[in-house]
Amino acid sequence: MDVITAEVAIIGAGSAGMRAYREVTKVTDNVLLIEGGPYGTTCARVGCMPSKLLIAAAEAAHAGRSADPFGVTFGAPQIDGAAVMKRVREERDRFVGHVVAAVEDWPDRHRIKAMATFRSDHELALDDGRIVRADRIVIATGSRTNILPFFHEFGDRMIVNDDVFDWHDLPGSVAVFGAGVIGLELGQALHRLGVRVRLFGRDHLVGPLGDPEVRDKALEIFTGALDFLPHAEVKRRACTETGVQVDWDEDGTTRTEDFAYALIATGRRPNVDTLGLENTTLERDRRGIPVYDVHTGQCGDSPIFIAGDANDRFPLLHESADEGMAAGYNAARFPEVRRFAKSTPISVVFTDPQIAMVGETYRDLTERDADFTAAGFDWSGQGRARVMRVNEGLLRMYGDRNTGKLLGAEMIGPASEHIAHLLAWSIQSNLTVDEMLERPFYHPTLEEGVRTALRRLNHAMQMGPAFPPRCLDCGPGS
Structure with a gap:
């Protein structure tokens, strides 16, 4: 059995893992960065940046339609879906390229391409058959789209935000499920780009808002701006020869509508369920996430630290980077552990x-x-x-x-x-x-x-x- 040893092993090379790596290498050269998928952060590849590229195109189209009250007339904007998506892909690839280049510039001896699972608090099994033994380990495995089982009724026409940014043209229609951050942003952007969109929400929620007065104002604005059902009672989901079909109850009547795709935007879940955490001594909460100190990143009293979307606290790039810094700093110096003040959310x-x-x-x-x-x-x-x-x-x-x-x-x-x-x-x-x-x-x-x-x-x-x-x-x- 091939065994690799390291002072610190970092699982995941996203925003948190990259920042942790930079902190660890300030103290030791005996570090391993383990990544099972392609390099490139969630933000650059399928999150912040490509979504803002799509939104920027949508804002340009909306500005053209909304200029008349200023005494400026552009006429109806002509939207070239292929050109819109070409720019989204090319700029996305440029952002991802910078991230990939940064990681690949790090020493080969520090990087392993493999999936890792815990065998114990100090051992990781790689899917290529090798074993990593590390004095300290940082979990920075990120998150993925949360897809409830019944959405698979849409078959191969079910997509997530990751898929949108690989489109080569804009579709004619999309049913968006989930009125959280991703559903609102992409739903409104696609609507403004001429795609027929219907947004299916639940429990009258709008994004992350909890203040009843702000939420009600947001509902008023968005239900007036696009086809948004804040609490949709969906009765049937089906895949058809040309797309998907949705039945829902509205004012006592069942309505049916066909769409080219069903975009599932029902939140994200941390990538911790396949890590073999049951083989460690870590205490976990009801969601299966290790109990940890938000100021240090340390999981209990163990030599294991967690950072970024994997801890399911604030799935935001700047938070992930800050947490990666704290986890990397402390993993490099363990058992000495420093508490870092948190920024205002x-x-x-x-x-x-x-x-x-x-x-x-x-x-x-x-x-x-x-x-x-x-x-x-x-x-x-x-x-x-x-x-x-x-x-x-x-x-x-x-x-x-x-x-x-x-x-x-x-x-x-x-x-x-x-x-x-x-x-x-x-x-x-x-x-x-x-x-x-x-x-x-x-x-x-x-x-x-x-x-x-x-x-x-x-x-x-x-x-x-x-x-x-x-x-x-x-x-x-x-």
């Missing part, structure tokens, strides 16, 4: 309008029975937003009644990706709402809407006056 859904969540969410605060106050701002009358015709959405902020500090926010509206950053930086800087209001707000900008929301929150916490409305940055009833 921030997540963005790149729909139009955008959705964002910052800090503690409404659900987080209510579940821990926090003593907090909420205040909101409707974008409909905000000056700069009206100028640009992006004046729809709702921003809700949460403040601590006792300290006056901003705790978090949920929003749907213009420039949410940028507003979310401002709020996340403020939370991480430990600012009170009063202190945030002392910062400059330029006129006329969307940020003036943020100022109005902050003023309302400060007043709701009984820590500031009720400011009079300002006609250029406040909506109705401000």
Whole structure:
């Protein structure tokens, strides 16, 4: 039996695994990076970047259709589906190429192409018959699309987001199942690119939103913008000669519609179920994920660490990279283990309008029975937003009644990706709402809407006056 030894073995060469590798090699050259699939991160290959390429094309088409109110006429956009997908694939491949080149530039002796499963806390069995014995191990195996069994009724016309980015042309129609991040982004983008789309949701959920007021606003916006069933009672799924067929109940009537494909966007699941974790001493939660310290990445008191989508905490690139850094740093120095402070949580859904969540969410605060106050701002009358015709959405902020500090926010509206950053930086800087209001707000900008929301929150916490409305940055009833 061929046995390979290492101080540190890292399973997975995605965003978390690559960052862990870089940290480990600062301390030791005796490291193995084990990858069973192709190199290239989820973000570059099937996630963040190709989806934004498709969304960018959709935004260009939508801008052409929406210019008339400005006195500018383009006419109906002519969408060349083959050209759209050609750019998506080529740019995607360029992003992936940079990642692959980075990994392949690392020493051959550090890289193994094989699937790995645990034999014990210190041993991994590779699918090529070899054994790896490592003093410490980092789990960075990422995640995959979660496909519920009944979706297989769609046969070979069932696809996931990975498949979309390999298309050579846009299809005529797609049924999208799941109104989470992936379903909303791809569903809206395909709709704007001329594909007939119907989005099937469950339980009136919209993306990750938990604040009832923001969620209701998002439902209002998206049900008015595309064929979106927030709670679809699907009765039958079938594969046909030309695509798929779906039956669902709507207002007491059964409706039937045919589509070219069924896109399954019902979330992702961590790749830990095939790792043989039952052969280790690790304690696992009800989902089968090792119990670990979020500040160190360490699984219990063991020499095993976990990072990235595999831990199912925040499946976001920047979180994966940060966790990979902590896991790699500690795996290289174990048994010495350092705790790393976590950044303020921030997540963005790149729909139009955008959705964002910052800090503690409404659900987080209510579940821990926090003593907090909420205040909101409707974008409909905000000056700069009206100028640009992006004046729809709702921003809700949460403040601590006792300290006056901003705790978090949920929003749907213009420039949410940028507003979310401002709020996340403020939370991480430990600012009170009063202190945030002392910062400059330029006129006329969307940020003036943020100022109005902050003023309302400060007043709701009984820590500031009720400011009079300002006609250029406040909506109705401000």
